[in-house]
Amino acid sequence: MKMIKNTVMLLALALSAPISAETTENPDAAPAAPATVEETASGVCAGCHSADGNSVIPMNPILAGQHAEYITKQLIDFKATETQPAKRNSPVMSSMVAALSQDDMKKLGAYYAKQKANPSQVATDADAKLIEIGKILYHGGNIENGVPACASCHGPNGSGIPPHYPAVAGQHAEYTLTQLNLFNTGDRGNDNQIMQKVLTRMSGQEKRAVSVYISTMR
Ligand code: HEC
Ligand code: HEC
Known part of the structure; x- marks a missing residue:
């Protein structure tokens, strides 16, 4: 009888302690991430x-x-x-x-x-015209609508310039096009407005073309 009473008291103590509830909600708690x-x-x-x-x-x-x-x-x-x-x-x-x-x-x-990049994308014949447009834009920009040459920041072969200018060569065209659109709408805004400015005057066709061209760069 005495033992049961002690157990009940311990239980009551445990229940009244707020510690457990706090630790599960604490965002600073040690992450369950794997070791390496x-x-x-x-x-x-x-x-x-x-x-x-x-x-x-x-x-x-x-x-x-x-x-x-x-x-x-x-x-x-x-x-x-x-x-x-x-x-x-x-x-x-x-x-x-x-x-x-x-x-x-x-x-x-x-x-x-x-890791060694191993881009697998191959352009189809249907992409030939787009690639031509994208290549000119990437290396020379478009003076008419004021789009700067991508090469000036991302390098002539698309390998970028560390630490600030990412490599783009061989990237999936779909991912690149999505990013260009996100910069354009301002939904991606972590670029100090650099890419947002680049995109302001680019046409939809230019965005597609340069994305496909970039995917073929090695
Ligand atoms: C004045 C320099 C500059 C020019 C010109 C420029 N970029 Fe960028 N670009 C940047 C910077 C800086 C970033 C990285 C932003 C960040 O830190 O998130 C970037 C990021 C990107 C990204 C995102 C890469 C990723 O892995 O998510 C793409 C795609 C891109 N640029 C394509 C282009 C294209 C296409 C052009 C030409 C039409 C171009 N850039 C011209 C500076 C430039
Ligand atoms: C469920 C799918 C998924 C998983 C799992 C995932 N990612 Fe991603 N990751 C994405 C997508 C989608 C994007 C592009 C996001 C966007 O459109 O801005 C991305 C973007 C990134 C980028 C930005 C690359 C660039 O060029 O700007 C990095 C870096 C990254 N992921 C690293 C990681 C790391 C490290 C992990 C594991 C801890 C991880 N990802 C897990 C889907 C995933």
Whole structure:
């Protein structure tokens, strides 16, 4: 009888303690992320970007060979803080980075930068005209509507200039076109307005053309 009474008292104590409820809701609680970057990349991220970052799904960007600093910046920008919304809006990626620390993001940047890009996209004959238009725009811009040459920031071969200008060569055309449209509408606004300015006077055909051309660059 005495034992039961003690148990009940302990139970009552445990129930009145608010600690458990607080720890489950605490956003700073230790993330359940796997221990190594390799495990994260081949576990969590691989489903959409492939383990080595050579995504085969046109909507998901290829990360292999991208500059480490750029990748880390994007991961930081996808993450909302207690006081500020995410600088780059993507419901999918925001939930992916929620449990990552800045150190994880740095390591993931270094990991993908080390992987060899293996772009698999091949242009069809139907794309020939678009590629021609895109090539001229990429390397020379369009003086008539004031679009600057992409090459001046992303490099003549599309390998970018670290740390600020990302590599674009070989990227899926669908992903690139989506980003151009997001910059254009302002829905992607983590570029200090640089890309938003580039896009203001580009036609729909120019956006498609340059996206297809970029996918063929090696
Ligand atoms: C469910 C699919 C999915 C998973 C899982 C996923 N991603 Fe993504 N990721 C995307 C999509 C879609 C985008 C493009 C978002 C946009 O349109 O802005 C993206 C974009 C990115 C970008 C920006 C690339 C660029 O060129 O700007 C990085 C970096 C990235 N993901 C890293 C990761 C990492 C690291 C993980 C694992 C922790 C991960 N992703 C898991 C779908 C996914
Ligand atoms: C004045 C420099 C500049 C010029 C010119 C420029 N860009 Fe960019 N671009 C940037 C910067 C900076 C970023 C990275 C923004 C960020 O940090 O998120 C970027 C990002 C991008 C991205 C997103 C890459 C990714 O992986 O998500 C694409 C696509 C892109 N640019 C395409 C183009 C195209 C196409 C042109 C030519 C029509 C062009 N850019 C011209 C500076 C430039």
